[in-house]
Amino acid sequence: MNLSFLIPAIILLVGAAAANTLRNLVHCVLALTLAFAGFALLYFGLGAEFLGLVQLLVYVGAVAILIAFTVLLTGGGTAGEQTVLSPRWLQGFLLAGAMFLLLGYGISKSRFTAHAATSVRSYPVSLIGDALITSYALPLEMLGVLLTVATIGGVVLAIREPRQASQSVKVDQ
């Protein structure tokens, strides 16, 4: 076990545990951002520098900010006097623990033959680009369509509808 695994793993576990235990919603989002950064460090350690940078850009840069904006738009992070956990939280934690035990049992019972475990060499970005425009061209195009549809859908869902709002005000009056 080397440091390039241990340090990101500790950051990741601290972030995930804090996101599970903290009460304030903004603190939870910050802990989640820490966990995302831990994933990026793990990717660097695995020799996937490009994916580590993508992870930092997309998750730490975009998704965490998006979640923080949603927290602010929906009325801040304070939970008030009421509990933050759902009524059946005990079953939830038991379910998650059982899931980890099941996965851990399966992993420990499997026999993997690890190749190239000692030589971590990175792959140039040009190789990734070549693969993306040759054998993975169709998935890439489909992904572009998906992202366009998702962007339009997000705007349509989140946009305010002034006409409908004024109609509902009339009904209220």
Add this chain to the structure above:
Amino acid sequence: MTSLTLYLLLAALIFAAGLALAVTRRNAILVLAGVELMLNAANLNFLAFWRFGQHPEALIGFLFVMFSIAIAAAEAAIGLALILAVFRQSHTINIDQIEQLKG
């Protein structure tokens, strides 16, 4: 214990943490955050199998994770827009209090 097993166990632990976050919280935003955490744990599995697999130069697991990150970003945007729409409709994001599907 090989390093592949260590990565898989770490991913299983993070997956369980994300599952716990998704099923125990009342806040819809944190449920979505738990789903994101589980997706990231799955990505870590793909990358570990890619790195310690037989043909890392084929970049299969690597590109799978790239597509997965892009799809997860789209999913987060749509999910948060849905939460905003629900908040505008029922003035709460507490999933215990959101009881009707009627608009």
